[in-house]
Amino acid sequence: MGSEIKQLEELMANYKFNYIAYIVLILIILVNTIRAYNYYEDILVRAEKVSFNFFDLSVSIIAFVGILSTILFHGAISGITENYNDSWLRFDTLILFASASLIGIQSLFFIRKKRKKIPKIRKK
Numbered sequence: 001m002g003s004e005i006k007q008l009e010e011l012m013a014n015y016k017f018n019y020i021a022y023i024v025l026i027l028i029i030l031v032n033t034i035r036a037y038n039y040y041e042d043i044l045v046r047a048e049k050v051s052f053n054f055f056d057l058s059v060s061i062i063a064f065v066g067i068l069s070t071i072l073f074h075g076a077i078s079g080i081t082e083n084y085n086d087s088w089l090r091f092d093t094l095i096l097f098a099s100a101s102l103i104g105i106q107s108l109f110f111i112r113k114k115r116k117k118i119p120k121i122r123k124k
Contacts (some may be wrong), residue, residue: 015077015088021070022095025063026102032056033102036109043113057110058105067099 035056071092078088 013078014033015074017054018070018074019091019114025066026095026099028063028085029060029099029106032060032107036106040109040113054110057103057106060106064099064103068094071096 074088074092
């Protein structure tokens with residue numbers, strides 16, 4: 001039993017490498033949010049229809065689900081060991097709120113783009 005606890009403690013000591021997945025997933029969401037903003041700005045500036053791909057929003061939602069699943073896994077592991085829980089919980093919460101905010105902003109641009117009326121320019 002003592003060796004199992006020692007192995008778990010070693011695993012938890014190296015758990016910080018799991019945060020690479022968090023960083024990659026939030027970067028994907030950030031890039032898609034920047035793209036959504038650029039698409040929306042193109043609509044306002046050029047007054048022509050620019051396609052905002054629903055695929056970008058879908059990828060962000062899938063990345064958010066990935067963040068949620070890693071947080072659930074972290075919750076299961078931290079229930080076993082309580083030594084590292086406090087500092088990781090703060091970081092998990094920060095990542096969760098940041099990614100949810102970015103998806104909210106991205107969804108807002110998507111909805112506003114759908115509602116925007118593009119005037120048709122007549123060719124002479």
